[in-house]
């Protein structure tokens with residue numbers, strides 16, 4: 001009864017509000033007309049020149065690279081001069097198993113074609129840098145100067161920033177890439193160049209710091225190496241080779257979009273924990289399944305072999321016994 005009364009009250013308040021707005025609209029015409037009636041001085045339209053036209057995009061904005069052969073990816077030598085390392089990161093909405101994948105997964109050789117993101121075979125909208133997931137790996141030496149131009153080619157109204165995880169940004173806090181805290185986020189069709197020194201060596205990663213873009217695919221490796229000298233690299237005794245091929249990136253992977261999952265988590269009390277992982281973009285769960293199948297096959301083969309051997313031994317022993325007895 002109480003809630004019914006409240007409903008009636010609320011709807012009548014709404015009706016009154018609508019009626020009032022209508023009445024007001026009749027009484028007060030739109031602002032512009034009022035200004036005219038007040039005989040305000042006419043202001044010229046504040047564009048002295050024709051509309052500024054956007055300069056045509058430079059070619060490099062579209063030339064995307066995986067930077068697998070970047071000159072900064074080199075052996076770090078003690079005493080050598082740091083390099084300036086330039087990258088262009090184009091952030092886009094993308095899809096797994098896009099047209100770039102041709103016949104993947106039916107023809108496995110097509111799955112490694114450029115711009116093909118097969119993931120674990122799940123068709124899903126993702127966000128990527130340079131049409132890769134993970135995005136291009138940045139591999140530099142300590143004290144190199146990084147210049148990463150991030151171009152936002154997402155949807156209009158969608159903004160982005162990139163955070164360089166593990167870099168303390170001591171003299172460049174405004175290059176930390178946390179939207180609305182250390183910089184204005186990069187708007188649609190805009191670009192921003194991050195300039196900072198790779199001052200903190202280690203195995204780090206970069207990722208988008210805007211909405212759920214990181215979970216949707218905007219992430220990649222950021223490796224800052226030191227010269228392999230015992231004085232500079234205290235962990236030298238712990239490994240023999242520090243190769244690019246040894247970099248592995250692990251990512252949570254969900255069947256639905258991350259926004260979908262977060263809304264479910266908040267409003268439906270759904271368990272938001274991802275069940276899948278991508279290891280350098282191959283799924284662990286499917287590996288587990290195939291492992292299980294392999295184990296079953298191996299066990300069956302072993303049992304069959306053992307049974308055959310036992311039967312053969314028994315037959316031989318019985319035959320021998322029969323021969324001896326006779």
Ligand SMILES: *[C@@H]1O[C@H](CO)[C@@H](O)[C@H](O)[C@H]1NC(C)=O
Pocket residue numbers: 107108109110
């Ligand atoms: C897979 O693709 C390669 C290259 O396009 C082609 O040479 C090969 O015949 C294809 N394999 C199959 C089974 O279609």
Ligand SMILES: *[C@@H]1O[C@H](CO)[C@@H](O)[C@H](O)[C@H]1NC(C)=O
Pocket residue numbers: 134135136137220221244245246247248249280
């Ligand atoms: C994993 O990805 C990184 C960069 O994203 C690459 O350098 C590395 O070679 C890959 N590792 C394997 C084992 O494929």
